[in-house]
Amino acid sequence: MNLSRRRLTRDDRRARILEAGRKVFAQHGFGAAQMEHIRAAAGLSRGGLYHHFAAKEEIMAALVDAECASLAARVETAPLPLVALVEAGSEMLGAGAAGFDPAWLEGRQERERYLAAREAAEARHLRPVIETALQSGIAEGRYRNVPPRHVAELFLTVNARLNRLALLDGSPLADIAGFAATALTALGCLLGAEREFSDLALRIGRWGAET
Structure with missing residues (x-):
């Protein structure tokens, strides 16, 4: 089994979003940061992002x-x-x-x-x-x-x-x-x-x- 391709759990996706959020906020500032920036940094679909955070x-x-x-x-x-x-x-x-x-x-x-x-x-x-x-x-x-x-x-x-x-x-x-x-x-x-x-x-x- 290729562990690098394993399906992400709910907790995995949430942790990935939070880490991506930190990076995007640090790079752009909170005001200029957009959800699309965070989605791209997390490598998730829009549904995968908005399922956790609106x-x-x-x-x-x-x-x-x-x-x-x-x-x-x-x-x-x-x-x-x-x-x-x-x-x-x-x-x-x-x-x-x-x-x-x-x-x-x-x-x-x-x-x-x-x-x-x-x-x-x-x-x-x-x-x-x-x-x-x-x-x-x-x-x-x-x-x-x-x-x-x-x-x-x-x-x-x-x-x-x-x-x-x-x-x-x-x-x-x-x-x-x-x-x-x-x-x-x-x-x-x-x-x-x-x-x-x-x-x-x-x-x-x-x-x-x-x-």
């Missing part, structure tokens, strides 16, 4: 979702998942093998679509990781007995605000880093775990001051 916005959302799923898997087994999440998130934003780079976007409307997709993906994949980390910390006596669901929502809300400051408002990196450091310090106080977050807050604040 528009390039759906491909972008799928790439963002894959990136957030990868991030969740990366940090959920870390000794300090919340700290690992902040560290890994700053490293992986748009840079993961499965991710979507915000540099491919132009204009406010494209950035708003990206942020909406990212916030939905983070709620789907990261909220459970955050809640589990909080529940474990409370059970182990490392955190105060605060409602995990509420703190997880607070964490994601602050993160969404940071992303919007960067992509929509064009705020200086020093201001964004300062906000992030202050938010981490406040989170440590809320959880009664100041030492757990203080070093990371200092590093982020120092990085912002040096940028």
Whole structure:
């Protein structure tokens, strides 16, 4: 049997489309990219492409979702998942093998679509990781007995605000880093775990001051 000619599975086709989408977005930018570009890069028929995705916005959302799923898997087994999440998130934003780079976007409307997709993906994949980390910390006596669901929502809300400051408002990196450091310090106080977050807050604040 010639394995190179084997019939592609549904997952194979989807993965091929996502990889083609990344390449086309990187080459043309999201705004100029067309579904026909992606179809040709994936080597599929129009039916094979549109069976999975009706528009390039759906491909972008799928790439963002894959990136957030990868991030969740990366940090959920870390000794300090919340700290690992902040560290890994700053490293992986748009840079993961499965991710979507915000540099491919132009204009406010494209950035708003990206942020909406990212916030939905983070709620789907990261909220459970955050809640589990909080529940474990409370059970182990490392955190105060605060409602995990509420703190997880607070964490994601602050993160969404940071992303919007960067992509929509064009705020200086020093201001964004300062906000992030202050938010981490406040989170440590809320959880009664100041030492757990203080070093990371200092590093982020120092990085912002040096940028």
